[in-house]
Amino acid sequence: MSASIPNEFIDELLNRIDIYDVVAPRVTLKKAGKDYSGLCPFHNENTPSFTVSQQKQFFHCFGCGQSGSAIRFLMEFEGLDFVDAVKELAEQAGVEVPLKQVNKQQHRERTNLYAITEKVTRIYQQHLKNNQKIIDYIKNRGIDGKTCQTFQIGFAEDSWDGISKRFPQDQQELLDRCGLLSHSNQKSYDKFRNRLMFPIHDRRGRVIAFGGRAVDDEQQPKYLNSPETDLFHKGRELYGYHLARKHSSEDFVIVVEGYMDVVALHQHGIKNTVATLGTATSTEHIALLFKTWTKVVFCFDGDSAGQKAAKKALLTALPLYLDDKIIEFLFLPEDQDPDSYVNQNGQHGFLQQLQSAVPLSQFLMDIISEGIQLNTLDGKAQLHERAKSYLKQLPHGAFRQIMHDNVANISGITHARSKKPNQQKRPDNGQLNPMRRLLSLILNKPALCEKLPDDLDFTLLPYKGAEIINKMIEIQAGYPQINSAALLEHFRNSDYVSNLSRLMVVYDHMDETELTSEMDDLVAHLEQLTTTSKINQLREKQLQDGLTDQEKQQLIALLTKKIK
Template identity: 45%
Template sequence: MTLSPQFLDEVRARTSLSTLIGRSVKLQKAGREWKACCPFHKEKTPSFTINDEKGFYHCFGCGAHGDAIRYLTDARGLPFMEAVKELADAVGLEVPAPDPRAQQKAERAAGLYDVTEAAQRWFVEQLGSIEGAAAREYLKRRGIKDATIARFGFGFAPDSRGKLKSALQDCGIERLIETGLLIDPEGEREPYDRFRGRLMIPIRDQRGRVIAFGGRILGDGEPKYLNSPETPLFDKGRTLYNLDRAAPASRNSRRVVVVEGYLDVIALDQAGIGEAVAPLGTALTEGQLERLWRLAPAPILCFDGDAAGQKAAVRAAHRALPHVGPGRSLGFVTLPAGQDPDDLVRSQGRAAFEALLEAPEPLVDRLWRHESSAEPLDTPEARAGLKRRLFELAATIADSDVREQYRMELLQRFDALTRPQRQGGERPAFQRGAFQGGGRFAPGRFQNGRFQIPRPVSEQAKAVASAGLDPRWLRAVLAGLVRHPQVIAGHAEAVAALPIGDPASLRLRDILLSAALIHGELDHERLNTILTEEGAAPLAEALRQERGLAFSFTRRDADPERAHRDLVLVIDTLAAQPGLCSALEAATERLKETGDEAAFQEQQRLRKARDEAEKQLAALIEGDAGSRQEQGV
């Protein structure tokens, strides 16, 4: 019987997983989840968790993971349909009547397992025959031991068009064709054996049943590897080679490793790494990723170190990105150039491969490395192209929380890579963040989803920062940022450097900064949504409505271009004040101590800069700023 995904989802949604498991396992409440000692392995400290909201259980000790249906099949050994029926009865759902066509297909598939098992036994017999000598010699050259040959069921297909057909004629020609063992040509030609002159490797489903074959040619010829075609038993896009063995091994190792081919899997297993699987001649699919995530939260992809292998890794990263979420990611291992896992373990042993697996490259790092090195970033257009690609990648992630974290992380890396540099690698002061003693900025950083502002490092600067901006200027700047949020992203570090003492105003500033750094250039609609979510909308609205702020950027009818220009000028000037005052006080102290001409000149220069900044701010008050602008001052 075939049940629709919609029906199965309804069964899962109506089932209380904690109630189901709690019938036989003692549970402890742990926040929004439940904890217990794992029913799948012996333990004294609970590492088995149940999440009713998400509908799954997970053991951090052995890796057991699944939903309500999986629990009944694994813990109680029920067949799938019996598990579904029991759950459906418990929640008042009626299992749909079987679709005759689906039932017929399932019954036909059940009969085909006998055919593939018979073919497997025949291929194994041929490997031990005289004709199988070349295949045995090949396995010996590859260092594959007899125990490994038996465990993985290696066989041999003689170089003949009809030997398998004759040997398995009792299975029926139609069924041999349906399992892909025979090719049925068009016209009047007779069906003939698909696999000829090849080392044969059986492909099994998760229950260990033979469903298809892979054949490696022993001499010259193409293709090097030949897989069975898709059949009622074999869905290439949902099958992973060695999944039946890797699944239990992954519970002990708490990881699963994805390599490119059969022999890589087999070489790793022989070296003691049994949790390896391989896709079957195709790029990693969504269906295969889903199966991998049931085994481990971050499967490790280990493709060959050549260009083709690295392209396959990037394709897998792009394929996985829309589906990542908490507990669902990927790791990547890059092998030495020209080597595959089989080469590495044969030449350097298991320890060399284990060393690579100890520190896999996270998914975000692989994506960033690929995109940032795709082309030179020596033009504005190239840098803009990189930024767009990064944001487009992040936008494909379905999980909103993870999507926001990726945008934030990639924006930080982009900013660090592309921010303008001065001679000697020093950036302009207004781009470097909060002033340090001597007039240099200290950059802000993200932490826990917020932009964290470093405190001034000199005592003089600390005094200015603790006192904060004059309340009038503070309200004016915040009102300007709320009215003109598109300014924030381009001047984030100067905004971050503003000395703000009032806690409510400081929180509003940090919300504005975080929003701009996560989402890029803000519009009013997006900003209002964020302010409402953060509980800061009342303060922002009060600033918009305040009428005692006589600046171009606080007026509703102001020219937008002029308002933006004046607001940026005020922000840059106010952000510079703590460092300027700190430097001036330091110069004054040096003058008192030394009395030399250099100290005096430095003090006068800094005092003049401070006075000019104050005049510049005064000139921006509404009216005075307009008249001075008209006079060309």
């Protein structure tokens, strides 16, 4: 991101925000001593290794190592960049973000790309309002005016320059970067022509791309999507996602294949619906859906193409299928898609169909056993062998164990119990050198900096980290109320931020009194180490060049101090 935010603002923001209020709506947390724990949202696990500390305003996973402040959590969980994550937290705190531009040109260009897509959206909408033929076409498809406005549906004129002519020459490059131009024989022209236009929005509701549906039967392809651009990566985006989150309070989401399916279901009151964008369901899609909903229902046409798409979705979902999530597959009657079905049978009819959705476990067994004669010994052996490649993709946990047991019951072949994966060990403070112990203590409780003597020279110690500690002391002196997470954010772009994150959890088992006592003991030890280092330096100088009177007095004072 090309804009920076003053560290002073970050410090104050993280002091206002409670990380629990940021994480709890997105991850199920339970009280665990002074902290909270839950299943990590960043990797597959069935035993909680994810912790949230209100004292430090910090999250950490002992399984995958992900950690950080509320800002880092939003960046990883919501897929936001740093500035957007700060903006979201600032909005929650009711404060305005003071941006100071580092690279104004780059920031302006990205802003201009959004401005282009928004303007093009308005042009397409105007084209639709002025074209009675397309209005009739939409009405015949069962789409009303309110739904058109909600989805910002428009129309691309049957013209080579219906869009490009609306922009000056110096903005043609931006049009191209938004994927709105095609090129042939060194000439540029509108990519979308004579098509019903569906703007594609990001998670914040900004237009980032377009999908165009042909309105004439002979026009090919039937659907045309924007290419990948700086704003648009189709493997990460889902059509209608921002509306599904905004307008639905359901705990499940329906994934369909087309824009018209989403629009039709939404209009009939089924607003928890999204669509993939002309591509197969990706792991990023499923991870994104599970961040918001506990159940995902894939809805496919009942033909062979629908079965094929469903199988791809299942294979993609297997490694992400946790015990607290549910995936189901709904196959509509042959020659029906969600759009046509809901228009013919209404909301009630479609919701009734949802009751016949097949659980992932059943669909998986159908795929594994396809073409196998299960009433023969050969077939049972074949089932057991074929199941291995599928079941090993499931994360360790109850569901994987149940599926293993199910295959064993059918085949008559027992299996060894699967072992839990190794987790990262909590660092042991006894194994850390004094400098790393000091870093860990300060990260746990920044106010402990005030216990460090002003004359304690960390550069005299035979350990790395003096520069980092001096920086932390400087930061804490400038903002005495700074919390652990805010202090860590000052090092977010450094090479050693991951090491600092690990050090943050070393003293988790100690309360404030124990932390203070540990700090007092460590300071005494560091003073002894630095005193010894100074004595050794002076003695070496005494042997080689002799000492000045001032240096002799300093040596005597240091020796006296060490004896005490």
